Amino acid sequence: MANKKLRRTGMLPELCDRLDRHQIKTCQDFLSLGPLELMREAGQSYQQVQTLLHTVSLACAPTMVTALELRDRQSHVFFPTSLRGLDAVLHGGLASGTLTEITGPSGCGKSQFCMMLSVLATLPRTMGGLDSSVLYIDTESAFCAERLVEIAQNRFPKYFSLQERVVEMAQKIHLFRELTCQNVLKRLGGLEEEIISKKAGLVIIDSIASVVRKEFDTSIPGNLSERSSLLSQEAATLKYLAEEFSIPVVLTNQITTHLSRKGTAPSHLECNVPEGKESPVSADGESGYVTAALGNTWSHSVNTRLIVQYLDSQRRQIIVAKSPIAPFSVFNYTVQNSGLELEDGENQAGSSHQGTDPGLQPIRVRTAFNYCLTHTTPTSSHSTGVH
Amino acid sequence: MQRDVASFAFAPAVKVRLISAGFLTAKDIRDLRPTELSKEAGISQQEALEVLQEVRRGPAEQGAAESRLTALELLEREQALCTVITFCSALDQALGGGVPMGKTTEICGAPGVGKTQLCIQLAVDAQIPGCFGGMGGQAVYIDTEGSFLVERAVDVATAAVQHCTLITKDTEQREALQSFTVETVLSQLFLFRCHDYVELLAQTHLLPDFLSQHPKVRLVVIDSIAFPFRHSFEDLSLRTRLLNGLAQQLIQIASQHSVAVVLTNQMTTRIGQNQSMLVPALGESWGHAATQRLILHWEGKHRFASLYKSPSQREATVPYQITPLGFRDVQLPDPSVTPADPSPTPGRYSRKRPRGEEGDPSDA
Numbered sequence: 148m149a150n151k152k153l154r155r156t157g158m159l160p161e162l163c164d165r166l167d168r169h170q171i172k173t174c175q176d177f178l179s180l181g182p183l184e185l186m187r188e189a190g191q192s193y194q195q196v197q198t199l200l201h202t203v204s205l206a207c208a209p210t211m212v213t214a215l216e217l218r219d220r221q222s223h224v225f226f227p228t229s230l231r232g233l234d235a236v237l238h239g240g241l242a243s244g245t246l247t248e249i250t251g252p253s254g255c256g257k258s259q260f261c262m263m264l265s266v267l268a269t270l271p272r273t274m275g276g277l278d279s280s281v282l283y284i285d286t287e288s289a290f291c292a293e294r295l296v297e298i299a300q301n302r303f304p305k306y307f308s309l310q311e312r313v314v315e316m317a318q319k320i321h322l323f324r325e326l327t328c329q330n331v332l333k334r335l336g337g338l339e340e341e342i343i344s345k346k347a348g349l350v351i352i353d354s355i356a357s358v359v360r361k362e363f364d365t366s367i368p369g370n371l372s373e374r375s376s377l378l379s380q381e382a383a384t385l386k387y388l389a390e391e392f393s394i395p396v397v398l399t400n401q402i403t404t405h406l407s408r409k410g411t412a413p414s415h416l417e418c419n420v421p422e423g424k425e426s427p428v429s430a431d432g433e434s435g436y437v438t439a440a441l442g443n444t445w446s447h448s449v450n451t452r453l454i455v456q457y458l459d460s461q462r463r464q465i466i467v468a469k470s471p472i473a474p475f476s477v478f479n480y481t482v483q484n485s486g487l488e489l490e491d492g493e494n495q496a497g498s499s500h501q502g503t504d505p506g507l508q509p510i511r512v513r514t515a516f517n518y519c520l521t522h523t524t525p526t527s528s529h530s531t532g533v534h
Numbered sequence: 535m536q537r538d539v540a541s542f543a544f545a546p547a548v549k550v551r552l553i554s555a556g557f558l559t560a561k562d563i564r565d566l567r568p569t570e571l572s573k574e575a576g577i578s579q580q581e582a583l584e585v586l587q588e589v590r591r592g593p594a595e596q597g598a599a600e601s602r603l604t605a606l607e608l609l610e611r612e613q614a615l616c617t618v619i620t621f622c623s624a625l626d627q628a629l630g631g632g633v634p635m636g637k638t639t640e641i642c643g644a645p646g647v648g649k650t651q652l653c654i655q656l657a658v659d660a661q662i663p664g665c666f667g668g669m670g671g672q673a674v675y676i677d678t679e680g681s682f683l684v685e686r687a688v689d690v691a692t693a694a695v696q697h698c699t700l701i702t703k704d705t706e707q708r709e710a711l712q713s714f715t716v717e718t719v720l721s722q723l724f725l726f727r728c729h730d731y732v733e734l735l736a737q738t739h740l741l742p743d744f745l746s747q748h749p750k751v752r753l754v755v756i757d758s759i760a761f762p763f764r765h766s767f768e769d770l771s772l773r774t775r776l777l778n779g780l781a782q783q784l785i786q787i788a789s790q791h792s793v794a795v796v797l798t799n800q801m802t803t804r805i806g807q808n809q810s811m812l813v814p815a816l817g818e819s820w821g822h823a824a825t826q827r828l829i830l831h832w833e834g835k836h837r838f839a840s841l842y843k844s845p846s847q848r849e850a851t852v853p854y855q856i857t858p859l860g861f862r863d864v865q866l867p868d869p870s871v872t873p874a875d876p877s878p879t880p881g882r883y884s885r886k887r888p889r890g891e892e893g894d895p896s897d898a
Contacts, residue, residue, distance in 0.1 A: 193543030204736035215720035379765030469646035
């Protein structure tokens with residue numbers, strides 16, 4: 148409500164005209180000034196300026212709601228990811244009205260996860276879906292429609308055995324390809340109207356990091372703060388949309404190498420130390436480890452952070468690194484025809500009350516490229532070999 | 535009363551006319567009638583009347599009522615003020631009983647370390663009835679980030695109510711427990727969702743009125759104050775000015791309405807000579823804004839809270855953890871209790887009563 152024009156706040160029209168001449172037109176302009184300046188520009192006494200501040204504040208302040216009303220409204224729907232262990236820990240799934248970030252090295256399954264979520268969102272509510280359309284903003288051209296259909300048909304073979312259902316599902320996923328920062332911003336600006344017109348229930352941005360990292364060279368002074376500012380702005384817009392329409396927003400991020408002094412890298416995390424591989428140590432005693440990209444400010448902006456990383460040549464892990472509801476948890480999974488599948492049983496690394504800074508959590512990258520010389524002939528382009 | 539006319543809070547145009555008509559001090563104006571003043575100074579009769587009313591008000595009415603106290607009166611007042619406990623006895627001890635009322639406390643921390651969790655815990659703890667060591671008040675929660683999930687608040691409230699049920703000893707406590715249920719806790723937690731800094735400023739202007747209408751509020755949480763100010767601000771001096779104004783208003787609200795004000799801040803990366811460090815965001819001048827500053831940080835796998843700035847407590851670092859029940863002490867492994875047992879042992883948390891009364895001895 149910051150852009151509410153002063154005329155609509157109930158202020159006297161002559162006063163509004165006078166302030167208009169000094170370029171004070173909206174509530175934002177009015178509240179950004181101190182009382183002395185307001186006295187001068189409005190030509191009013193101190194007491195009168197206080198009354199005016201009160202009027203303007205009433206016009207743009209948020210309404211109060213008690214926690215009880217919020218709970219009873221049940222507007223918070225949790226979107227199940229169909230990975231049962233993960234959903235259990237997250238109290239049902241991805242929380243609507245919040246930003247969920249999936250970050251990890253390349254090839255780990257982030258885009259696969261996003262495509263799987265798109266399929267799930269189009270399913271009817273009885274099957275755990277949101278029965279709505281999906282807005283998918285793709286900046287890396289990683290979205291593959293054939294893979295989408297393959298995931299759908301393998302994950303829900305009975306439901307998608309009818310061709311019309313496949314067509315219906317595919318029609319509900321709206322894809323936007325944006326390749327520059329400006330275009331992404333413009334698209335976010337127009338997203339509100341898209342959500343309303345297409346009745347979207349899920350927004351996916353894959354990935355938010357690629358365009359930003361392409362265009363902002365952080366070694367140039369000033370670029371780092373500009374980039375943080377841009378990202379914070381995007382986060383604020385997305386949060387507003389998520390809350391306004393009560394939908395989950397999923398973003399993917401990339402990784403970067405964090406250089407730190409030798410000995411301060413958190414190498415004592417048992418479940419995350421690379422097997423037998425130390426972090427690369429450079430000549431002057433600095434060691435680096437891989438962590439989520441886009442910096443510390445961005446880590447603050449997202450509400451939930453899920454990190455995917457490699458465990459060994461076949462298996463990957465998904466870690467709940469930051470969540471307002473869930474403790475730090477690790478799950479093993481593999482990527483199959485039907486999308487992501489959690490391993491069950493004793494292989495779960497479990498949850499704990501400890502954890503690490505989600506901005507500094509080391510991420511294990513692919514250490515060896517096993518060229519799959521196996522005897523099973525791959526039936527589709529995405530088979531990941533035997534297990 | 536030789537006060538200068540220029541120092542009064544009149545409209546600028548009126549002030550200019552009075553001074554150019556030769557009225558330089560309050561004494562010159564005081565004995566005139568409104569019609570005389572309006573003719574001599576060339577202002578309207580309504581304005582002249584307002585000027586005279588302002589000038590004739592005695593010094594006690596001109597807003598100087600609060601400022602004179604002896605230290606003894608202040609000591610008595612301080613002892614009557616309670617604190618909001620955090621359910622982590624180590625942290626409560628470091629803070630001198632908990633988060634103090636009448637002061638602003640800032641909580642900084644890296645992402646994911648537990649700032650929102652602590653805020654939710656405090657919002658529930660402020661409502662604990664007096665006979666259990668709490669304040670029995672209501673809480674205001676201003677959310678600027680969208681991290682407040684009501685399901686988590688339900689979990690924390692349920693755990694707090696269960697804990698009090700376990701330690702109920704006498705009839706007074708049993709009666710108090712009737713009105714301390716999850717439903718009442720949630721209904722007395724007032725939420726405001728501010729999407730940008732303008733809404734935050736507006737809400738802070740309206741907060742004194744809200745607190746007057748709801749006199750039982752004892753805690754105001756702003757989570758976080760950093761997020762709306764960290765983007766879309768090209769003019770950093772404007773940001774500093776707005777933040778200072780905000781800090782002043784909050785300090786005033788805290789002391790006038792006897793509430794504890796808790797602000798959450800984020801961390802930012804500062805590039806040093808050859809390394810980068812995480813420091814609290816919003817700049818150096820913001821460091822002076824809050825009365826107390828608590829920094830939450832990670833050391834390896836564990837979370838620690840450090841008290842960095844306090845007028846009455848010394849610096850301390852204590853460990854804590856976030857459990858499904860909320861913000862708690864780090865429980866040292868007890869051989870008689872299995873590690874998977876999440877129930878809090880009764881009596882482990884010191885129940886801080888107002889200073890001056892006999893409190894339960896906290897765990898050694």
